[in-house]
Amino acid sequence: MAGPDSGTEHQFTGIKKYFNSYTLTGRRNCVLATYASIGLIVLYFKLRPKKNPEDGK
Amino acid sequence: MIPNLFEIFATPYLLKVPLMWLAVMAPAMIIFSPSQHLVTGRYILLKKWTMKQFIKQIMSPLPTHGYKWAALFTALMITLTSINMISLLPHTFTPTAQLALTMALAFPLWLATVVIGLLKKTTRSLAHFLPEGSPTPLIPALVVVETISLLIRPMALGVRLAANLTAGHLLLQLMALAVIHLPTPMWPATVAVATTLMLLTILEVAVGLIQAYVFVLLLSLYLQENI
Numbered sequence: 549m550a551g552p553d554s555g556t557e558h559q560f561t562g563i564k565k566y567f568n569s570y571t572l573t574g575r576r577n578c579v580l581a582t583y584a585s586i587g588l589i590v591l592y593f594k595l596r597p598k599k600n601p602e603d604g605k
Numbered sequence: 606m607i608p609n610l611f612e613i614f615a616t617p618y619l620l621k622v623p624l625m626w627l628a629v630m631a632p633a634m635i636i637f638s639p640s641q642h643l644v645t646g647r648y649i650l651l652k653k654w655t656m657k658q659f660i661k662q663i664m665s666p667l668p669t670h671g672y673k674w675a676a677l678f679t680a681l682m683i684t685l686t687s688i689n690m691i692s693l694l695p696h697t698f699t700p701t702a703q704l705a706l707t708m709a710l711a712f713p714l715w716l717a718t719v720v721i722g723l724l725k726k727t728t729r730s731l732a733h734f735l736p737e738g739s740p741t742p743l744i745p746a747l748v749v750v751e752t753i754s755l756l757i758r759p760m761a762l763g764v765r766l767a768a769n770l771t772a773g774h775l776l777l778q779l780m781a782l783a784v785i786h787l788p789t790p791m792w793p794a795t796v797a798v799a800t801t802l803m804l805l806t807i808l809e810v811a812v813g814l815i816q817a818y819v820f821v822l823l824l825s826l827y828l829q830e831n832i
Contacts, residue, residue, distance in 0.1 A: 569739040575732035582748040 613778060614771065617698050628700045632687030633680075656683075663825050671832045674825075681710070682821045689770065689813030693806065701816075702770040704763060711762035714824050719755070722831025730831055762823060769816045773809045780805060 560568055567581065568574035617624045636652070645653075659682060660675050667674070685701060692699035700706050722730035734751040735744060780802040787795045 569735055569741070569744060570737060572728050572732045575735040575737065576728045578744050579731045579734040579748050582745045585745070586749075 610775060610778060613774060614699065614702050616703070624698070625700060625703075625706075628698050629684070629688065629706065632691045633684045635691075636683060636687055663821060666829055667825065668832060671828060674828060677714075678821050678825060681714075681824075682817055685766070685817035685820060686814060689817055690810070692770070692774070693809055693813065699770055699774055702767055702774060704767045707767045708759070708763035711766075711820075712759040715759040715762060715827060718824070718827040718831045721828075726831065733830060758823075758827065762820060766816050766820055769812055773805075773812050777802065777805060777809060 560571075560574070564574075566574065567577050569578065617628070656679050660679055663678055663682075664672055664675050688699075688701050691697060692701070719730075722733075734748050734755070736747060736751070739747050780798055784795055784799050784802060787798065
């Protein structure tokens, strides 16, 4: 297959084919996955329902 | 009465008009005054030779399509060098000691290199955030560290130039004050401080040239990563 990583892709199988720190696409996917995880964590803490102090009584 | 040592860094005003723009443009206008002659002379040849050497040095690592940045880098280098050299004259204002100027140069140019990289070579630019061969457990931490390192770059670029110029000029002023105010019986100390002041002035000439070169060199390196 043509592309910048055509010589090395066959070394990885499974999820490591798309997420590794050796190929350009692998590194890109790791970076995007890290940013997505941070975004999801921030979104979770922003959107979670705030505890009402009156519920504890 | 304690003298205000930072008065030299205050923007000069003339009839309430700030002279910052004049201080920034005047050095380059002196160097690039239009020639009265049709045939080039020694001065123009010298300018051309200097610019050619600089362009060869800075642009050789870049690919061919990056050569369009040569004019910008050369202009930036000449402006910064001329400002730094002229500001070494006594009682002159140092525009490059102002963070406002250095950040105004650093931030847009850095941002341009990042945007060009993200638009033209998205995969390669994003892959830069993770060093090749990183161990898997360290990947999230390394991505965060590299992102912070990228975002710190314009600040480092601007602050490096401003801090170096500020520190140098402050030191020159302190030593000059010491030479002026030392009492006459302490003339050996005065001679020693005056000698140190001369050596420091030579150092400040070198620092002015080097810092201007480093500013442009780092920008060319950032461009090299993204082009």
